[in-house]
Amino acid sequence: MTITIEELNGTNCKTYLLSAGGEAALVDPVRDRFDTYKLVLGARDLRLVMLLETHLHADHLMLGRAEKEALGAPVVMHEESPSPLVDRHVLGGAEITLGGEIIEVLHTPGHTPDSVCYRVSGAVLTGDTLLIGGSGRCDFPGGDAGAQYDAVTQQLFTLPDATVVFPAHDYKGNTSSTIGVEKRTNPRFSGRTRAEYVELMAHLGLPFPAKIQESLQVNQSGFEAVDVGFPQIADVAALPAWSAVEVFARLRSSAPPLLLDVREPEEFVGELGHVAGSYLVPLDALEHRLPKLAGYVDRDLVVVCRAGARSASAGAILERAGFHRVFNLTGGMLAWHAAGLPVQR
Ligand SMILES: [Fe+2]
The missing domain is CATH 3.40.250.10 (Rhodanese-like domain)
Known part of the structure; x- marks a missing residue:
């Protein structure tokens, strides 16, 4: 048996439903979509057992106290998450069980200090650490481009080439990639040294995300x-x-x-x-x-x-x-x- 992975939002900002043996987990649920998640879980007769976050998000509202209570499932995040709404703090190497199957936690700081990737049945949910043909920005407080380069090249790019990559965002309509493809073609990393990557990431000149004022401090504080x-x-x-x-x-x-x-x-x-x-x-x-x-x-x-x-x-x-x-x-x-x-x- 393996864990089934399904994306639920159909937008730039992705939420994955993981399911195995009648149990389910939501990865990076978005508050706006709360009602949809409840409908999907009900329709599939799945028991939601945890809410996994790949990191503290700055671009959308995460589930708040009320939604979390309504779902009755514990929130899992890395030890360094600033949020008080976390029920289980994990470190890199931790193993989480879903329907008798294992989800492995990789600590991949860089986009944020609390960024993790979840390795699930031949796939890896990469959050904003590794995007398809890109990577998450590192210019917020606590961001670290060097750490991100190390996490991607030493932890993600050493996974089997066939491992399917599911990122937390995609702005070009992609749904998945593989570690092998990203290793060969991702322009942020391919043929680039650590120093070159740090230099590149320091000069992206991106504006703040549109919803950062409404979402970041709410997510950080609960x-x-x-x-x-x-x-x-x-x-x-x-x-x-x-x-x-x-x-x-x-x-x-x-x-x-x-x-x-x-x-x-x-x-x-x-x-x-x-x-x-x-x-x-x-x-x-x-x-x-x-x-x-x-x-x-x-x-x-x-x-x-x-x-x-x-x-x-x-x-x-x-x-x-x-x-x-x-x-x-x-x-x-x-x-x-x-x-x-x-x-x-
Ligand atoms: Fe992010």
Whole structure:
């Protein structure tokens, strides 16, 4: 038996239905298509057992809390996903079971730090890591063209040539390719060194995706735009940042910053813990708590979350409210852990 793969959207932006033994998974479901997915699952008598994301998307709304609850299936994403809506974090090499069949996770950072590909029954779902005749852009925060080149050439291009490639996007009407064809003909990689690829990707000059303002911060935070009042993307991107080591040093100085942790309460006391002395203000409560922070308008404030994405939004909200010295903890609590710094739970 193998896992059946079917694309459901018929648009530039692709969602795959994986099914085996009566069980189903949706890969990269798009919120707009939620009703269609429910109809398809019902019509096929499939039991949805998981929602797999290839990465945190910037170009469309992912399923929100309400849709996720209605489907009743856990969300699977890479450890470095910034989203609080993830139920199962995976690392490269992880194996996920669907209807008794194995889906292998490949960690392929570059487009985003949390990009993964899913290897399924002679095929590979490549997300935005490898597109047909292309590759996903690397110019968003956390993007890394060198890492992407390594992931494609060392992980994807070493799969058997006959492996079928299903990307998360295609703008030319293609539906699939193979590893062999991409290895020979993909103009981004064919005959190009790592340095040449990095140079190429640094000069694509692409505009922001049309829906980035409406979708990215919603996807990163799990909150709806009306509940938070998200700042402009350009302001978020411009927020100054400190590394985990720098924040730790400043906490021990004579004028320590206030650490504002904008995650959910369960994350604050969860697996990653929090920095001792930090103040928990979930992102959707920030606007209401601003008066309590008035004493910090001219003092150093460090915003903290899981991966540094939600906190960047929080920091831009604080700047918008007139706070002058706001810094993002680069990479969030994941980076704090990676630096081996102490945590409280
Ligand atoms: Fe993407």
